[in-house]
Amino acid sequence: MLQIRCPWCGDRDEVEFGYGGQAGVPYPPDPDALSDADWADYVFVRDNPRGRFAERWVHSAGCRRWFDAVRDTVTHEFEERS
Amino acid sequence: MRLPSGGRIDRAAPLRFTVDGVVHTGFRGDTLASALLGAGVLQVGASPYLGRPRGIVAAGVEEPNALVQLGPEPMVPATTVELVDGLAAETLSGRGKLLEPNTREYDKKYVHCDVLVVGAGPAGLAAALAAGRSGARVILADEDTEPGGSLLSVRDTPEWLGRVTGELATLDETRILTRATVFGYYDHNYLTIAERRPGGGRLWHVRAGHVVLATGAHERPLVFADNDRPGVMLAGAVRTYLNRYAVLTGRRAVVCTTNDSAYATALDLLASGVDVLVADTRAEPAEAAERIRAAGGEVRVGTAVVGTEGSPEVSAALLSDGETVHCDLIAVSGGWNPAVHLHSQAGGTLRYDETLAAYVPDRSRQANASVGSASGDLDPNEPLWTIPAPNGEWDTHFVDLQRDATVADVLRATGTGMRSAEHVKRYTTIGTGLDQGKTAGVTTLGVIAAALGSTPGPTTYRPPYTPVPFALLAGRDRGALHDPARVTPLHDWHVEHEALFEDVGQWKRAWYYPKTGESMTDAVLRECRAAREGVAAMDASTLGKIELVGPDTGEFLNRMYTNAFAKLKVGSARYGMLCKADGMVFDDGVVLRLAEDRYLATTTTGNAAAVLDWFEEWLQTEWPDLRVRCTSVTEQWATIAVVGPGSRAVVTDLAPDVDLEFMTFTDTRLANGVPARIARISFSGELAYEINVASWYGLSTWEAVMAHGVTPYGTETMHVLRAEKGYPIVGQDTDGTVTPIDLGMEWIVSKRKPFVGSRSLRRPDTVRPDRKHLVGLLPLDPTDLLPEGAQLVAHDVALTPPVPMLGHVTSSYRSAALGRTFALALVKGGRDRLGQVVHAPLGDRVVPATIVEPVLYDPEGTRRDG
Numbered sequence: 001m002l003q004i005r006c007p008w009c010g011d012r013d014e015v016e017f018g019y020g021g022q023a024g025v026p027y028p029p030d031p032d033a034l035s036d037a038d039w040a041d042y043v044f045v046r047d048n049p050r051g052r053f054a055e056r057w058v059h060s061a062g063c064r065r066w067f068d069a070v071r072d073t074v075t076h077e078f079e080e081r082s
Numbered sequence: 083m084r085l086p087s088g089g090r091i092d093r094a095a096p097l098r099f100t101v102d103g104v105v106h107t108g109f110r111g112d113t114l115a116s117a118l119l120g121a122g123v124l125q126v127g128a129s130p131y132l133g134r135p136r137g138i139v140a141a142g143v144e145e146p147n148a149l150v151q152l153g154p155e156p157m158v159p160a161t162t163v164e165l166v167d168g169l170a171a172e173t174l175s176g177r178g179k180l181l182e183p184n185t186r187e188y189d190k191k192y193v194h195c196d197v198l199v200v201g202a203g204p205a206g207l208a209a210a211l212a213a214g215r216s217g218a219r220v221i222l223a224d225e226d227t228e229p230g231g232s233l234l235s236v237r238d239t240p241e242w243l244g245r246v247t248g249e250l251a252t253l254d255e256t257r258i259l260t261r262a263t264v265f266g267y268y269d270h271n272y273l274t275i276a277e278r279r280p281g282g283g284r285l286w287h288v289r290a291g292h293v294v295l296a297t298g299a300h301e302r303p304l305v306f307a308d309n310d311r312p313g314v315m316l317a318g319a320v321r322t323y324l325n326r327y328a329v330l331t332g333r334r335a336v337v338c339t340t341n342d343s344a345y346a347t348a349l350d351l352l353a354s355g356v357d358v359l360v361a362d363t364r365a366e367p368a369e370a371a372e373r374i375r376a377a378g379g380e381v382r383v384g385t386a387v388v389g390t391e392g393s394p395e396v397s398a399a400l401l402s403d404g405e406t407v408h409c410d411l412i413a414v415s416g417g418w419n420p421a422v423h424l425h426s427q428a429g430g431t432l433r434y435d436e437t438l439a440a441y442v443p444d445r446s447r448q449a450n451a452s453v454g455s456a457s458g459d460l461d462p463n464e465p466l467w468t469i470p471a472p473n474g475e476w477d478t479h480f481v482d483l484q485r486d487a488t489v490a491d492v493l494r495a496t497g498t499g500m501r502s503a504e505h506v507k508r509y510t511t512i513g514t515g516l517d518q519g520k521t522a523g524v525t526t527l528g529v530i531a532a533a534l535g536s537t538p539g540p541t542t543y544r545p546p547y548t549p550v551p552f553a554l555l556a557g558r559d560r561g562a563l564h565d566p567a568r569v570t571p572l573h574d575w576h577v578e579h580e581a582l583f584e585d586v587g588q589w590k591r592a593w594y595y596p597k598t599g600e601s602m603t604d605a606v607l608r609e610c611r612a613a614r615e616g617v618a619a620m621d622a623s624t625l626g627k628i629e630l631v632g633p634d635t636g637e638f639l640n641r642m643y644t645n646a647f648a649k650l651k652v653g654s655a656r657y658g659m660l661c662k663a664d665g666m667v668f669d670d671g672v673v674l675r676l677a678e679d680r681y682l683a684t685t686t687t688g689n690a691a692a693v694l695d696w697f698e699e700w701l702q703t704e705w706p707d708l709r710v711r712c713t714s715v716t717e718q719w720a721t722i723a724v725v726g727p728g729s730r731a732v733v734t735d736l737a738p739d740v741d742l743e744f745m746t747f748t749d750t751r752l753a754n755g756v757p758a759r760i761a762r763i764s765f766s767g768e769l770a771y772e773i774n775v776a777s778w779y780g781l782s783t784w785e786a787v788m789a790h791g792v793t794p795y796g797t798e799t800m801h802v803l804r805a806e807k808g809y810p811i812v813g814q815d816t817d818g819t820v821t822p823i824d825l826g827m828e829w830i831v832s833k834r835k836p837f838v839g840s841r842s843l844r845r846p847d848t849v850r851p852d853r854k855h856l857v858g859l860l861p862l863d864p865t866d867l868l869p870e871g872a873q874l875v876a877h878d879v880a881l882t883p884p885v886p887m888l889g890h891v892t893s894s895y896r897s898a899a900l901g902r903t904f905a906l907a908l909v910k911g912g913r914d915r916l917g918q919v920v921h922a923p924l925g926d927r928v929v930p931a932t933i934v935e936p937v938l939y940d941p942e943g944t945r946r947d948g
Binding site: 001002003013018020026027031032034036039040042043044056058060064065066075076 | 695698704840841844
C-alpha cells in the first residue's frame with residue numbers, strides 16, 4: 001500500500017487514488033495531421049522504465065484532482081516536489 | 083513430563099482439554115504443545131505422505147509437525163495455541179478442514195505510529211523503551227502471550243524484564259500488543275498485524291515512521307538418518323519447554339550441536355537431573371564444556387549423531403564414533419537463522435554470513451533496522467549441512483518434515499541438472515508447506531550448496547510470515563457488508579411486488595416481476611407484450627446522470643461525443659456515443675440541453691462513475707481552458723420510463739399540459755404539483771416517455787403511474803425490447819474492441835468535427851472489411867434459443883480443431899412481438915453475410931441460424947409516435 005502525497009490533500013493511502021500512466025503525453029493538437037504510426041504511438045505506446053518515472057495520479061476518493069508525480073518503479077519512492 | 087515446580091505456568095489454574103477426544107490437563111500459561119508434552123504426549127499426526135510417526139519438534143511458529151484442527155481453524159501449530167479450558171483439538175496429517183460457518187468475530191483497525199517495534203525480546207524491549215522515552219508514538223508487537231521473547235526460556239528470567247515492561251506501561255504513547263503477529267511488510271512502511279483475541283481476532287493496518295525488526299532467530303535442525311523420529315527436538319525448544327513450562331522432554335539426552343547455543347540446554351537439563359551427552363560436531367568444544375563435565379555430563383568433540391533408533395520414539399542415538407547411546411531425547415542445533423522475513427518482505431537485501439552460516443540483513447530498502455539476533459547478533463556456527471549415514475543412504479535424512487522431503491529428493495533434483503533453489507523447491511515442494519520452510523529453507527540451500535560444491539544461493543521472502551485466516555482478512559466485509567448495495571427510491575415497491583433483482587454494478591435493479599406460477603420466460607413475454615401493445619413502466623433511476631455547466635459545455639461535448647451537441651436546441655435531447663482514444667465504444671446515453679450553458683448527460687448504469695471520471699480527466703489534464711463543471715446527479719433524480727402505445731394517455735393524465743415531440747423534454751409540474759422533467763425518449767421503439775422527479779417524489783410518482791393499470795417491467799424486458807430494435811448495450815454487445823462503425827452506427831459519427839477517438843476510426847485496423855459487425859441472428863428453428871456467448875462458425879466448416887471462428891452471440895432472447903427467438907451477434911464481415919447461415923456448435927448439437935439486419939422489429943420506425 002503506497003502512501004501518495006496529493007498536492008492538495010497531503011499524504012493519503014494508495015486506495016484513494018487512480019492511476020493515469022505516464023505523464024507528459026499530451027493529446028496531439030491536431031490528430032488528423034498525424035500519420036497512422038504517430039497516432040498509434042500516442043494511443044498505444046508508453047514508456048515502462050525501471051527506475052525514475054513521471055506519471056499521473058488522480059485523487060479519486062478525495063479532491064478528485066489530477067497531478068503528476070515522479071516515482072521510482074523499483075523502490076516505489078516518490079520524489080519530493082520542489 | 084511435568085516437573086513438580088518451576089516454569090511460568092499458573093499451577094493454581096489447571097485447564098482441561100482434549101486432543102483427538104482424549105482428555106488431558108494442563109495449566110494456564112501453557113501452549114497446547116507444552117501441555118501435551120507435560121501430559122507425556124510427544125507424538126502428533128503422522129507425516130502427510132509417508133505416514134511416518136512424528137513428534138513435536140519446536141516451541142514456536144516454526145513447528146513443522148504438530149498441526150491441529152481447532153474448531154473452524156485448520157492447520158494451526160500446537161506450539162502457537164494458547165491453552166484454554168475446554169479446548170478441543172484434532173491432530174492432522176498435513177491437511178486440515180475449513181469448516182463452515184466460521185462464527186468467530188474478526189475486525190480491522192488502521193493506525194499510524196512513529197515507531198513500530200516487531201518482537202518483544204530483549205532487543206525489541208530495549209528499542210521500544212528508548213523510543214517510548216523520547217515521547218514517540220510506539221507500537222511494540224509480539225506474537226507471544228507476554229513480552230520477553232528468549233528471556234522467557236531461560237532458567238531465571240532476569241528482573242530487567244519486569245522493570246522494562248513496567249516502565250513501558252507508564253508511557254502514554256506506547257502500546258504493547260501481545261498475541262499479535264506482524265505478518266506482512268509492504269511498501270512505504272505499511273505493515274499488517276494479526277492479533278489473536280478471544281473468539282476471533284483483529285487485523286491491524288499500521289503505517290509506521292520507522293520500523294525496528296527485533297524478530298529473533300529460528301534454530302535449524304540437523305540432517306541425519308531418521309532425524310524425523312519423535313524425540314528429536316530443537317535444542318532451544320527443549321530449553322523453552324523445560325524453563326518456561328516446567329516440562330521435561332527426556333530423561334537421557336543426547337545434545338548434538340554445531341555451535342555453542344545448545345550448551346545452555348545441556349546445562350539446564352543437567353540441573354534438572356537429566357543424563358546428558360553433548361556431541362559437538364566441531365573440533366573444539368564451547369567454553370561451557372567444562373561446566374558440563376563438572377555437572378556430570380559428557381562432551382565429545384568432532385562427533386555427530388548419524389542415526390536414531392526407536393519404536394517409534396527415540397530409544398538410542400547412533401554416533402559418528404560408532405557408539406550407540408541409549409537415550410529418549412535428541413536435542414539438536416544446526417545453527418540459527420535470523421528471522422529476516424520482514425526485512426526481506428520490505429525489499430531489503432540479504433547477505434550470507436560465513437561465520438554464522440546463515441543469511442543476515444544487508445541493506446534495508448525502507449525505513450527499518452534489524453536488531454538483536456534478527457540482525458545476526460549470534461554465536462558463530464560451523465555449518466554441517468548433511469551428516470552421512472553409515473550405509474551411505476540419504477532417503478531418511480529429512481530436510482522438510484512438513485513436505486516429507488529428504489536429502490535424496492534434493493539430490494534427485496540436482497542430479498537432473500537443477501541449480502536454482504527455486505527449481506529445486508518446485509521439484510521437491512520443499513518450503514511450500516504451511517511453515518513455508520522456516521526450519522527447512524536455509525537447510526535446503528545448504529544441502530544444495532553441499533551437493534553442487536557452491537555456496538548457498540540467495541532467497542527472498544513474501545508475506546505472510548505465518549498463515550493468516552481468510553476470515554481475519556475479510557473482517558466484517560462479509561455477506562451484505564462485502565460490497566455496498568445501491569437501491570433506487572422505488573426499491574421497496576419492487577420488493578413488495580415480488581420483483582426479482584439483478585446486480586448491475588452495485589445497483590439492485592428489478593429484473594422481472596413474476597406473477598404467481600409464472601416462469602421467467604412467461605413473465606418477460608407478458609411484460610414485453612404490455613410494452614408493445616398497452617403501456618408498461620420501468621424504474622430507470624439507476625442510469626447515470628451528470629450535469630455539465632459552463633459556457634464551453636457545448637464545445638466540450640462536441641470534443642467528447644462522436645456526434646455534435648453544441649448546436650442542440652434548449653429543450654431538446656439527443657442520443658450520443660463516447661469512444662476512448664482508440665476509437666472503441668466506451669459508453670452511450672441521451673444528452674439533454676437544459677439551458678444555453680447547461681446540459682444533462684445520461685450514462686449507462688454501470689459506467690456512471692467512469693464517464694464522470696473520463697470527463698474530469700480531459701477537462702483537468704488536456705483542456706483546463708474550457709469553462710465546464712461536472713456534477714453527478716444520479717441519485718438526486720428518480721426516473722420512470724413509461725412505454726407503449728398507451729403511454730401518452732397515462733402521461734397526459736399525470737401532466738395535462740405536456741405535449742412533446744420525439745427527443746424533446748419539458749420542465750413542468752405534474753397535476754399534483756410535483757415538479758417533473760418529462761422527456762420523450764424511447765429505448766424500445768415504442769411511443770415512450772421518461773418522467774424525472776426529485777428522488778423523494780419517486781415512489782409517489784411511480785405509484786401514480788401504476789394507478790393507471792400500467793404493467794411494471796424489469797431489466798430483462800428492457801433488454802428484449804431494445805434488442806428487437808437492434809439497439810446495442812454497451813458492455814454486452816460491445817467489449818472494448820467494437821467501434822461505432824462495427825455497430826452499424828455510421829450515422830452517429832460526425833465527419834465535420836474531431837472527437838476523442840475520431841482519428842482512430844481511420845486507422846488501417848479499424849477500416850478492415852472483415853471486422854466483426856453487429857448483426858441479427860434468426861435460428862432456423864424459431865424455438866431454438868442460442869446461448870449468449872456461443873461461438874459462431876461457417877456452415878460448411880469441419881468441426882475439427884482448429885476451427886476458424888466467425889464471431890459470437892452477444893444477446894439472445896425470446897420475442898413476443900416476433901413470435902420466435904432471435905439474437906444479436908458480432909460476426910466477421912457480418913454485414914456482407916446477410917442471408918447466410920452460420921452454425922453455433924454447442925457441444926452436443928449444432929444450431930444453424932440466418933444472419934439478418936439487426937433491426938428486427940418495426941424497421942420503419944412507425945411506432946415511435948404512437
